[in-house]
Structure formats: structure tokens, C-alpha cells
Amino acid sequence: EALCFGWIDSTAKRLDDTHQIRRFTPRREGSPHSRANIERLIWLDSEGLIHPKVRPSVIGLIEAEFVFPEDILNEIKAVPEAWKHYQDLTLPYRRIRIAYIDAARDRPEEFRKRLDNFISVTSKGRIIGGYGGIDKYYN
Known part of the structure; x- marks a missing residue:
């Protein structure tokens, strides 16, 4: 690397x-x-x-400690199936995906799109695939 x-x-x-x-x-x-x-x-x-x-x-x-934004967590919690599956996800995966959502905070439409996609995929018990082999670090 x-x-x-x-x-x-x-x-x-x-x-x-x-x-x-x-x-x-x-x-x-x-x-x-x-x-x-x-x-x-x-x-x-x-x-x-x-x-x-x-x-x-x-x-x-x-x-450095990663701080999960409360507003994003609250949106996930609002969808019981998403929250249930979210809690089973590995910490590295959660940090990567939540940071990706949060990075679009200054672009409200993109922020909403990323958050909605994450909630949709997570509520189905699936994960979002990575790029460049990042999936290896999801564990």
C-alpha cells in the first residue's frame, strides 16, 4: 500500500x-x-x-475518534429495519459510509440522496460495495 x-x-x-x-x-x-x-x-x-x-x-x-453526526443517526433510527441492520455493521464500514454522507452536507440534495440510499440499502440488510478494494477494510 x-x-x-x-x-x-x-x-x-x-x-x-x-x-x-x-x-x-x-x-x-x-x-x-x-x-x-x-x-x-x-x-x-x-x-x-x-x-x-x-x-x-x-x-x-x-x-482520532470518529464522531457520528446525531442527525444522521436519528434518520437511520427513524427506520427500524435500517437501524436494526445498521447495528450489525462493522465499525469501519459505518465510519466510511457515514463520513461519505456527511461530506455532502453543504450540498443538501446530494446529502439527502446519499442518506436515503444508505438507509434503503441498510434496511434490506445489504451493504454498499466499495471501490479500489476498500471492502477489505470493512471488517
Whole structure:
């Protein structure tokens, strides 16, 4: 994982019919980490995989408590089936999905769309699939 060394990868681009290319670059100092990357860092740290020179720069992210917004939790609680299944979800999955919803707070229509989708999927006892292999960190 590039994060172990303080690097970040870009989206894969198609090079030709059979090859893709992905650029890796050092993270810019002060650039924000997505919740998905924070969960990756938590997992990588638990496995002892983060380079010792990088760990001091990410330990604050790894140890920071995630605060679940009450308004989002209340909306989930308002749908009994969603709340029942929500409580069975892993903590990393909940943090990733709730952070994704919360990130759209300044765009009310998008916020509502994300929250409604999460509640709909969760009430059916399903999870929203990830991208870039993030599902591995849902456990």
C-alpha cells in the first residue's frame, strides 16, 4: 500500500486495450485524507505495515475518534429495519459510509440522496460495495 510510505495513488487510466497505468506520488503536506484512506491506515497500522518514518505524520489520524453526526443517526433510527441492520455493521464500514454522507452536507440534495440510499440499502440488510478494494477494510 502506497499509504505505508506516505504516498497516494491516482485513479487507474487505460493505456491501451490490455494495460492500465496508475501514478503514485508523495502526499502533499496538509492534504486531507479520505475516511476510506484513514480506515486503510488504521488497518495497515494494526498490521505493523506503516513505515516508521511515516507513522508520526499519520498517528493523529489513526487515533482520532470518529464522531457520528446525531442527525444522521436519528434518520437511520427513524427506520427500524435500517437501524436494526445498521447495528450489525462493522465499525469501519459505518465510519466510511457515514463520513461519505456527511461530506455532502453543504450540498443538501446530494446529502439527502446519499442518506436515503444508505438507509434503503441498510434496511434490506445489504451493504454498499466499495471501490479500489476498500471492502477489505470493512471488517
